[in-house]
Amino acid sequence: MRKIAIIGAGSIVFCKTLMLDIMATPSLEDTQFVLMAPSTTRTSQVERFARRVIEANRLRSEVSITTDRREALRDADYVITTFQVGGVSAFQMDYEIPLKYGVDQCIGDTLGPGGVFRALRSIPVILEVAREMEELCPRAVLLNYVNPMAMVCWALGETRVQFVGLCHGVQTTLDLISGYVGVPKEEIDYICAGINHMAWFIKLEHRGKDLYPILRERFEKPEYYVNEKVRGEVFRHFGYFMTESTGHLSEYVPWFRKNKKALELYCDEPSFGGESGAYYKWSQYVADKYKDKDVLSDEPVTLPPRSVEYCSYIIEALETGKVFKFNGNVRNDGMITNLPPDCCAEGPMYADRSGLHRTIVGDLPPQCAALNLTNINVQRLAVLAAKSGDPEYVVQACALDPLTGAVLTLKEVRDMVREMLEKEKQWLPQFEGKTLKPTPTIVIPKDVQRAKVPIDPALAIFARFGELAK
Numbered sequence: 001m002r003k004i005a006i007i008g009a010g011s012i013v014f015c016k017t018l019m020l021d022i023m024a025t026p027s028l029e030d031t032q033f034v035l036m037a038p039s040t041t042r043t044s045q046v047e048r049f050a051r052r053v054i055e056a057n058r059l060r061s062e063v064s065i066t067t068d069r070r071e072a073l074r075d076a077d078y079v080i081t082t083f084q085v086g087g088v089s090a091f092q093m094d095y096e097i098p099l100k101y102g103v104d105q106c107i108g109d110t111l112g113p114g115g116v117f118r119a120l121r122s123i124p125v126i127l128e129v130a131r132e133m134e135e136l137c138p139r140a141v142l143l144n145y146v147n148p149m150a151m152v153c154w155a156l157g158e159t160r161v162q163f164v165g166l167c168h169g170v171q172t173t174l175d176l177i178s179g180y181v182g183v184p185k186e187e188i189d190y191i192c193a194g195i196n197h198m199a200w201f202i203k204l205e206h207r208g209k210d211l212y213p214i215l216r217e218r219f220e221k222p223e224y225y226v227n228e229k230v231r232g233e234v235f236r237h238f239g240y241f242m243t244e245s246t247g248h249l250s251e252y253v254p255w256f257r258k259n260k261k262a263l264e265l266y267c268d269e270p271s272f273g274g275e276s277g278a279y280y281k282w283s284q285y286v287a288d289k290y291k292d293k294d295v296l297s298d299e300p301v302t303l304p305p306r307s308v309e310y311c312s313y314i315i316e317a318l319e320t321g322k323v324f325k326f327n328g329n330v331r332n333d334g335m336i337t338n339l340p341p342d343c344c345a346e347g348p349m350y351a352d353r354s355g356l357h358r359t360i361v362g363d364l365p366p367q368c369a370a371l372n373l374t375n376i377n378v379q380r381l382a383v384l385a386a387k388s389g390d391p392e393y394v395v396q397a398c399a400l401d402p403l404t405g406a407v408l409t410l411k412e413v414r415d416m417v418r419e420m421l422e423k424e425k426q427w428l429p430q431f432e433g434k435t436l437k438p439t440p441t442i443v444i445p446k447d448v449q450r451a452k453v454p455i456d457p458a459l460a461i462f463a464r465f466g467e468l469a470k
Contacts, residue, residue: 001032001062002319005072005137007129008083008146009035009065010042012295015082019050021312023061024303027320028312030060036072037083040065049296056301069132076137078315081129082145085121086427088280088287093423094118095280101416102407104257106247106267107279109147110197111375112404115251116382116397117420119151121427123386126152130159141318141356143311149196149329150375153344154383157331164314164356165329165344167196169243171308177204177241180224181214193336193347193361196329197248198375200240200368202361215241229266230256230274238367247274252375254406314351321353330358338363343376374402389430391421392437414439 004022009015015035022028033050035043043065050063066072073079084091094114095105108114126146133140142163146152153165170192178185183206191203204211216235218224225232230246234253242249246269250256256266256274267274275281306312310326317324325348332345335358339345348359364372377400385393398404399413408416418436421428 001030001060002028002077002315003032003034003075004078004080004315005034005036005076006080006082007036007069007072008081009046010037010039011082011084012042012046012290014145015046016049016296016299017307018080018082018309018311019046019063020053020304021306021309022315023050023053023057023059024306025312025316027316031062033061033063034072034076035063035065036067036069037065038067040067045294045296048294049299049301053301053303057303069129070136073129073132073136073140076133076140079129079133079137079140079142080145080311081126081142083122083125084146085118085125086424088283090117090121090424090427091280091283093420095277097420097423098404098416099276101412103404103416104263104276105251105403106257106274106276107251108277109279110150110248111148111252111378112401113398113416113420115148115151116378116385116394116401117424119148119379119382120386120394120430121424122146122148122152123155123383124430127155127159127387130156130161130163133161134159143314144329145311148379148382150344150346151379151382151386153196153329153331154342154379155387157342157344162356163330164349165196165346166310166314167243167327167329167346168308168310169197170199170327173201173241173243176228177201177211177215180218181206181211183211191348191361192243192327193345194242194364194368195339195344195372195375195379196346197244198252198372199243199327199346200364201242202240202364202368204241227269229269233266234371238371240365240368242368247278250274251403253371254402257403258406314356317351318353318355323350323352325350328356328358330356333358334360336361336364336369338366338369339372340376340380343379374400378402386430389432389434391417391431391434394421395436411439411441 037043047065054061094108094117098113105112105114142161144165149165156163174185189205192199192201194200219232228246230250235241256262313324328349329346332343333341335347336345347361350357378397381393381397395414395417
């Protein structure tokens with residue numbers, strides 16, 4: 001019986017989905033699930049539900065809960081990570097503090113101040129999991145769902161653990177493309193590659209015919225464009241369609257959330273289409289609604305069809321040899337040749353009995369790689385900050401964030417980071433005892449005389465022109 005440890009199993013609905021997917025797979029129905037979270041408040045709900053499913057469907061699976069991560073990991077064959085350090089309380093600060101300074105985030109879990117601080121909280125924990133896996137289950141495969149995916153997997157790429165980061169952005173975007181071009185998604189041949197939440201469909205074909213002309217034509221029709229304004233604009237100007245929604249993408253670039261005019265023009269869709277703090281507000285609503293309730297008490301116990309999540313299909317492939325193709329997040333190492341080798345790249349992979357295998361994509365179109373690099377720069381510094389505990393890297397990561405840089409001065413970035421570090425310090429032990437360098441405010445009197453210093457020759461020429469003009 002294979003053992004699957006789910007670390008962060010208090011994520012009730014998502015944990016339930018993954019477990020049902022695995023139990024609905026005939027070759028995986030004899031699985032031992034060990035659910036781990038810091039408390040049993042929520043995992044006990046998942047355990048009770050899972051036992052009802054196992055009994056109703058006469059499965060050979062087993063389920064148990066623990067608050068001891070080492071116990072969960074010991075001799076595991078697979079480890080699934082789904083935790084969120086700090087929960088909704090930390091998420092609230094990720095959203096509200098930047099907003100006070102003028103950085104308006106919609107999702108806040110991938111880039112921007114919210115993504116950076118989620119990485120600062122998550123990376124030390126995922127590295128602890130990796131070290132314990134190296135000791136307690138060195139042959140296990142880690143399937144990571146913790147965000148920010150690219151930053152977390154960048155850190156994992158520096159360990160000896162066999163891992164892959166999983167997201168459903170490619171599947172859901174393919175659903176949208178299928179609807180736009182009128183071709184069943186099962187019949188679309190595609191290559192999608194880049195970074196998590198910003199991967200590009202560099203090939204879209206149906207029976208050898210390029211689908212991009214149809215997609216471009218449809219996006220010029222108001223009834224199609226209105227569904228995805230931000231992705232539509234980036235598609236228009238960069239030539240390729242990418243994963244993730246308008247709400248997500250609007251945070252990763254400098255053009256759509258930097259002022260009221262841009263927000264009203266491009267981010268006026270309801271919910272996750274662009275609303276300020278949409279994901280935080282939804283998370284808070286769910287937390288409040290089900291605070292004292294057993295969320296799964298009335299859930300049906302009949303096994304549903306498997307979801308679009310890759311997890312069960314990958315485990316099935318590794319166990320049975322049934323080849324499964326998917327998009328995964330791994331250390332780049334040449335998969336995408338015009339992105340840094342040490343970054344986390346998302347691209348086409350496959351799994352079989354011998355393991356996880358990346359494929360070589362080659363170069364992305366240069367404009368696509370360039371836009372990815374604006375995010376990779378932030379990711380690199382955030383990973384350094386999370387591992388070193390150096391607060392200066394946090395300031396530099398946020399300063400290079402495209403949206404933050406479009407809105408704030410460097411001093412404002414530093415002030416914002418200082419406040420976030422202070423308010424979130426309970427989840428950031430690596431920064432204890434470390435402080436940001438002060439930024440003195442220089443007041444320039446009206447009658448101040450310029451210092452006698454060498455002048456840039458170019459400036460001297462302009463100054464001479466000014467004198468002549470008089």
